[in-house]
Every structure is written in C-alpha cells, then in structure tokens.
Amino acid sequence: MTSPNETAVEVVDLAKDYGPITALDSVSFSIPRGSYHVLLGPSGGGKTTLLRLIGGFVRPTRGRVLLHGQDVSDAPPNKRPTSMVFQSYALFPHMSVERNVGYGLKLQKMAKEQIREAVDQMLGLVGLEGYNRRMPHELSGGQQQRVQLARSLVLESDILLLDEPLASLDAKLRKDMCIELKRIQEKIGITFIHVTHNQEEAMTIADRIAIIADGRLVEEGSPREVYERPVRRFTADFIGENNIIDGRVTGRNGDRFSIDTGFAEVDVVAVGHDIPTGTEVAISVRSELLQLLRESRAADGRVQTLPATYVEEVYLGLTTLHLVRLPNEIEITVRQISGDMAGSVFQPGQAVQVGWKTAEARLHTE
Ligand SMILES: Nc1ncnc2c1ncn2[C@@H]1O[C@H](COP(=O)(O)OP(=O)(O)O)[C@@H](O)[C@H]1O
Ligand SMILES: [Mg+2]
Incomplete structure (x- = not known):
C-alpha cells in the first residue's frame, strides 16, 4: 500500500x-495523488x-472512505x-460566465477583486479567455462544459470528481475535450476521478482505469x-473488440494450456497460472489480431487456427470487418485495414480458417 x-x-x-x-458491493481500492x-x-x-x-x-x-489519509x-x-x-449540472442561465464561475467563491465570501482574478485565471485555463460577459445561451455545448469545469476548478479542491462530464457532447467534440481535460489535469496536478461508460474516452484520458x-x-x-491483457472475461468483453470463445482445459505443458472448444483444440499461453484440467475457461482474441486463411496451416505451435464459414464483409473506410461463423454458431469478427486483402477474396458460405499468433490470445477463468 502507498503512504x-x-x-x-x-x-x-x-x-x-x-x-x-x-448499488455498490464491497469495493476496496486506492487512487494515487x-x-x-x-x-x-x-x-x-x-x-x-x-x-x-x-x-x-x-x-x-x-x-470507509479516506481522503489524503x-x-x-x-x-x-x-x-x-x-x-x-x-x-447534468446546468449553468445558471441568467448569470454571465464570470458570475457562474465565481459563484462558489462568492458563497465563500471572497473579496470581489480576488474573485475576478481567480475567474480570469480559470477561464484562461479552460480556453475561454475574454468570455466573462457572455451568457450561457451564447455558448456552444462544449463551451458550456468548459464553464462548468472552470466553476469547479476555481474552488481549488485537491480532488475533482467528474460524472460523465462529456456525455452530452458529440463524438468529435468529446475527443477534443478529452485531450484538453487531460492537459488541464496535468497542468494543475490535482487528482481527477472521471466517470464514464465510454471506453474510448477512458482510453484517451486515463492514467488508470477501474x-x-x-x-x-x-x-x-x-x-x-486492460486493453492488451484483460484478466477477467468481462473486461475482455467490455474493452476493445474481443472475440470470446468458450472451452475446457484438457492438458498443460508448462505455461501452455490445451483448450477444447468443442469443435477444435487450440493452445493458449497463460503465464503463472495454475488451471486444473477440466476447468471451464474462455479464450479472447482481439479482432485486429485475427487473420483469415484459405486453408489450415501446418501446426507449428506459434499460430492457432479454427475452422469457420465466411459470412460477409462490412466496409468501414479505414478498416473492414470480416464476419465468420464458427461451427458452434458463434460469430467472430476479423478487422483489417481496408485494402489489405485486396477486395473480396472470400465468398459468403466459403470454408475458411481463422487464425492468430498463439501469444496474442488471453485465457480467462472468471
Ligand atoms: N437514489 C437511488 N435510489 C434507488 N436506487 C438507486 C439510487 N441511485 C442509484 N440507484 C441504483 O443503484 C444502481 C447503480 O446506479 P448508479 O450508481 O447510478 O450506476 P452508474 O452510474 O454506473 O450508471 C442502479 O441499479 C440504480 O438504479
Ligand atoms: Mg452514472
């Protein structure tokens, strides 16, 4: 434990x-300053x-909750x-930006001149220099969000709690604000705890994700x-674009476990795990790490393959999704940079193999 x-x-x-x-069930953890x-x-x-x-x-x-010990x-x-x-903490609609931001300080009975100084400094920090006299309805959604942030930051707390602060912004603006929030946090150096259901937002902004x-x-x-080495099946399912295949441990050779998926055997490496034969497990492989092959490669231990049936491709611009179906009817997503496979080389219904490098799959026991 840290001091x-x-x-x-x-x-x-x-x-x-x-x-x-x-709502919350026996959670224990700590957040570094x-x-x-x-x-x-x-x-x-x-x-x-x-x-x-x-x-x-x-x-x-x-x-219990302990803050700074x-x-x-x-x-x-x-x-x-x-x-x-x-x-959803709306600004006071009838108050200017500077009165909104200074509101908490006024409640604390800070002198007018000091409030003005603090407000100016905060507006500068959130990129709204000179917006003092604007009214909330004269601001874009992103700018209103910045005013809200300034209103909290001006109170100079050591820990800022943000509950889905970017939820009402569109995708592009959300990404920009993410980068900016991170920059502001680094500049002032206080602890930020930010709640979101958006994994991309979390990946962009976090030092650590719970x-x-x-x-x-x-x-x-x-x-x-959490993206590259998820421990729990839930995490693998929630973060990134993982394909999850159920199976049962049938044998072990060092850190290498043999898994029976019900229609094929594959090997998965799980370092430092003691998983008895017979244990029900899940294998996860991210879609961008999968390859589609015309036929099964000679097994050399470094690549694992499963038989599948090609379903269809979904062109998304930068990437293309190739959907295939395993013999157990589970659908698998293979994501590739568009153009990498030079057009549709696979036809719906065609028998294919889906493969991955052995080291790139994760094994989950829970
Ligand atoms: N004031 C409340 N009264 C009753 N149930 C609540 C209240 N607040 C939250 N809950 C319930 O507690 C659970 C967790 O809610 P919440 O903490 O808001 O989740 P999240 O923020 O992750 O969406 C939900 O089932 C929710 O309905
Ligand atoms: Mg919530």
Missing part, C-alpha cells in the same frame, strides 16, 4: 444499498454511487477536499493493461 501522502483516495469495503438494491483515474463500466453498474460516496453526497451502508466517512461534502462536476460493473470493482489497470 497516505501519496494516496488521494482509499475506499475500504465500501457498500451502498438502496432498499433491496445493492495527482493521477487521472477513470471509473468505467456499463450503465447501472454503480459508478455514480461510488463517486457520490467519495464526494460525501451519499452515506455508505458499510465501509483522513477518514471522512461521516463528513459532509463541504468538509471534504473534493468538488464535483455533475452529470472497471465497475454490478456494484463491484471488476479489474483495474493502465489503459494498455
């Missing part, structure tokens, strides 16, 4: 029930509840070093770790 000074947030066995509904941490997961999984528990807007049913489990929001950017589903912490890691 309290390096840890912004530590939650211990944190749980929240709403009557019969368990100064990091950009994303809570990612499907809708209804408990992300907002976890963020509100950290901010003090919700009381835990069980467990201090137990704040019973402290109200204004006694915590946090500020929150809500999911995957939350069904009220639990499923898995945690850097964007690269």
Whole structure:
C-alpha cells in the first residue's frame, strides 16, 4: 500500500444499498495523488454511487472512505477536499460566465477583486479567455462544459470528481475535450476521478482505469493493461473488440494450456497460472489480431487456427470487418485495414480458417 501522502483516495469495503438494491458491493481500492483515474463500466453498474460516496453526497451502508489519509466517512461534502462536476449540472442561465464561475467563491465570501482574478485565471485555463460577459445561451455545448469545469476548478479542491462530464457532447467534440481535460489535469496536478461508460474516452484520458460493473470493482489497470491483457472475461468483453470463445482445459505443458472448444483444440499461453484440467475457461482474441486463411496451416505451435464459414464483409473506410461463423454458431469478427486483402477474396458460405499468433490470445477463468 502507498503512504497516505501519496494516496488521494482509499475506499475500504465500501457498500451502498438502496432498499433491496445493492448499488455498490464491497469495493476496496486506492487512487494515487495527482493521477487521472477513470471509473468505467456499463450503465447501472454503480459508478455514480461510488463517486457520490467519495464526494460525501451519499452515506455508505458499510465501509470507509479516506481522503489524503483522513477518514471522512461521516463528513459532509463541504468538509471534504473534493468538488464535483455533475452529470447534468446546468449553468445558471441568467448569470454571465464570470458570475457562474465565481459563484462558489462568492458563497465563500471572497473579496470581489480576488474573485475576478481567480475567474480570469480559470477561464484562461479552460480556453475561454475574454468570455466573462457572455451568457450561457451564447455558448456552444462544449463551451458550456468548459464553464462548468472552470466553476469547479476555481474552488481549488485537491480532488475533482467528474460524472460523465462529456456525455452530452458529440463524438468529435468529446475527443477534443478529452485531450484538453487531460492537459488541464496535468497542468494543475490535482487528482481527477472521471466517470464514464465510454471506453474510448477512458482510453484517451486515463492514467488508470477501474472497471465497475454490478456494484463491484471488476479489474483495474493502465489503459494498455486492460486493453492488451484483460484478466477477467468481462473486461475482455467490455474493452476493445474481443472475440470470446468458450472451452475446457484438457492438458498443460508448462505455461501452455490445451483448450477444447468443442469443435477444435487450440493452445493458449497463460503465464503463472495454475488451471486444473477440466476447468471451464474462455479464450479472447482481439479482432485486429485475427487473420483469415484459405486453408489450415501446418501446426507449428506459434499460430492457432479454427475452422469457420465466411459470412460477409462490412466496409468501414479505414478498416473492414470480416464476419465468420464458427461451427458452434458463434460469430467472430476479423478487422483489417481496408485494402489489405485486396477486395473480396472470400465468398459468403466459403470454408475458411481463422487464425492468430498463439501469444496474442488471453485465457480467462472468471
Ligand atoms: N437514489 C437511488 N435510489 C434507488 N436506487 C438507486 C439510487 N441511485 C442509484 N440507484 C441504483 O443503484 C444502481 C447503480 O446506479 P448508479 O450508481 O447510478 O450506476 P452508474 O452510474 O454506473 O450508471 C442502479 O441499479 C440504480 O438504479
Ligand atoms: Mg452514472
């Protein structure tokens, strides 16, 4: 465990029930100070509840919240070093940008001149220099989002909580704002905890991603770790474009496990795992790591293949999806850079082989 000074947030066995509904179920984890941490997961999984528990807007049913080493489990929001950017936190429509941004400081009874200075500085930081007198209706959605951000940042909390802050923006604007949020966080160096259900947003912005589903912490890691080496089947399914094939362990040779898929045997490497013969497992391979072959290659151990039937291609511009069906009726997606296969070389109904480098598949026991 890291020392309290390096840890912004530590939650211990944190749980929240709403009557019969368990919104959050025994979550424990910590967030290093100064990091950009994303809570990612499907809708209804408990992300907002976890963020509100950290901010003090919700009381835990069980467990503790420590911020910078201090137990704040019973402290109200204004006694915590946090500020929150809500999911749908509209600006005050009748107030100018500068009054919106300075509102919290005015409540704190800060002197007018100081408020003006702080507001100007924040507007500069979020790229809205000179927008002081604009009214909210004179701003684009992206600009309103920046004003909201400035309004939270100006309070100078050590931990900023953001609940789906980019959800109302279109895809292009969301990407730009992602990069900008990250830049702002790096510049001011405080801890950001950002909730989203959008995996691309999470990948773009996060130092670390915690995957939350069904009220639990499923898995945690850097964007690269959760994308390239997902441990849990759920993570593989949720992140990237993974093909998941069920099977059963039939044998083992060192770190190499033989898996019976019901219609073919493949080998999967899982370093440092002890998985008994007979265990039900899942194999995942990302679509961009799959190859389509006309016929089975001579098995040399470095490549695994499965028989399949070609279904169709879906041209998407940069990439093309090739859909194939396995003998167990599961559909597999092969994604290739368009042009790599020089037009449609496969016909619907044609027998093909789908293959991957042995090292590129992951094995999941849960
Ligand atoms: N105030 C509440 N009263 C009752 N149930 C709630 C309340 N807030 C959230 N829930 C339930 O708790 C679960 C988790 O919700 P939430 O934390 O909002 O998930 P997420 O933010 O991941 O979409 C859901 O089943 C939701 O319906
Ligand atoms: Mg939510």
